[in-house]
Amino acid sequence: MSDMWAAQLVAPSTFTDVRVPAPSPAALAPGEVLLRVRAGAICGSDMPLFKGAVQLQGGLGNHPDGAPPGPGCPMHEVVGDVVASRHPGFTPGTTAVGWALGQDALAELVVTEGDSLTPDDGTLPPAHAVVAQPLACVIYAVERMGDVTGQRVAVLGQGPIGMLFSHVLKTAGAAHVVGVDRVDRSEQARTFGVDEPVRASCDRWVASLAPADRPHVVVESIGHQVGTLGCAVDAAADGGLVYYFGVPDDLVYPVPMHTFFRKDLTLRAGTTKDRGRVLRLAQHYLREHPSILDAYVTDRLPMTRVQEAYDRAAAPRAGQLKVVLEA
Structure with a gap:
């Protein structure tokens, strides 16, 4: 051999x-x-x-x-x-x-x-x-969020996956995309559809939010820690959706349940399925938006x-x- x-x-x-x-x-x-x-x-x-x-x-x-x-x-x-x-x-x-x-x-x-x-x-x-592979994961996740047209959304984490979420959500009709990251992402923000780039930890950003600024959809794309899921729950508007993206590193994640309950929130997560189909959608997306590559x-x-x-x-x-x- x-x-x-x-x-x-x-x-x-x-x-x-x-x-x-x-x-x-x-x-x-x-x-x-x-x-x-x-x-x-x-x-x-x-x-x-x-x-x-x-x-x-x-x-x-x-x-x-x-x-x-x-x-x-x-x-x-x-x-x-x-x-x-x-x-x-x-x-x-x-x-x-x-x-x-x-x-x-x-x-x-x-x-x-x-x-x-x-x-x-x-x-x-x-x-x-x-790039079709990570983009396929993002497209699948956004499909599961339902119609985001006209909604205010926030993406916690503006690394490679978070930037793709920002672009796909904006393309899907989100009215205002907030991108939160500790690293300065202002250079790429416009290219990826971010209306409001925020350089801060997510807990500091949440603490600064006015009630009218709370997003209806919050994507947690930071991962690799348990605390940021709580930030996403704290940030979301009443009746909103929190999407936890990525493979969890820990077996158990704490959720601020009282806040989650009082806000009547929905939490979604999960692995990408139907992979051949979403990979083809991702290839089509890249042909339509080659400037992001x-x-x-x-x-x-x-x-x-x-x-x-x-x-x-x-x-x-x-x-x-x-x-x-x-x-």
């Missing part, structure tokens, strides 16, 4: 290069696709594993519960050329974009489920085409600079959004 390159976490926030056995096309299960990775993007949900968190529940792919991440982890946003396929929608020689379900795309080759991919037509370079993909590095790429993603700064690795 031949081997391949992969990045391996050997300590918290520390990668090394390794050689590991390459996946065999003959070993693919029905519905699986083998991709040669062209590009991968770093997601906020990759950060806990990168920083040394232990997977407590629902282990992904090659790192089951309690085990350290295996080779190629953590990366799931991927574009790659199809090397072999046991899925009817993909043939060798074509290109696909979507999820690497094992979160193990920091490698030359990766196996994933065809139902979590969609064909890529090659009109965008891989570093831009990969250069503003969104701010850092492009070769796969050989994995450590630098993750160090950048772990330390957000003004002017930085999506960090992408290219093979």
Whole structure:
């Protein structure tokens, strides 16, 4: 069996290069696709594993519960050329974009489920085409919010996912989009439809809100802590919706239940389903709004600079959004 390159976490926030056995096309299960990775993007949900968190529940792919991440982890946003396929929608020689379900795309080759991919037509370079994956997650979430036309909305966190939420919500008809972040995001605010960029922690922003300024929809896209969900509940207007986005790091999150009850709020969360459909919607969205791509993909590095790429993603700064690795 031949081997391949992969990045391996050997300590918290520390990668090394390794050689590991390459996946065999003959070993693919029905519905699986083998991709040669062209590009991968770093997601906020990759950060806990990168920083040394232990997977407590629902282990992904090659790192089951309690085990350290295996080779190629953590990366799931991927574009790659199809090397072999046991899925009817993909043939060798074509290109696909979507999820690497094992979160193990920091490698030359990766196996994933065809139902979590969609064909890529090659009109965008891989570093831009990969944006369809996080955008698909955002589109799916906004669909579940119902009609936002004419509503005041707030997005807590204006990193890569939060900026996509701001743009999609504005495009969907939101009347006023507030973007809250500790990092100065004013440079990108107009491009992504943010009417009111706020540089502050979310608790300080909430404390400053007048009753008339409370948003009907609040998206919590900060993640990786429990307190910001309470901020979202405190901020929302009576009868409003709080959408918690992203994979929770903790098994239990406290909610200010008295406030939630008195305000008659709705809380939604959940993983992205119907992935092929929303990936296609995301590709269409990018064709309609190509101007966001250069503003969104701010850092492009070769796969050989994995450590630098993750160090950048772990330390957000003004002017930085999506960090992408290219093979």
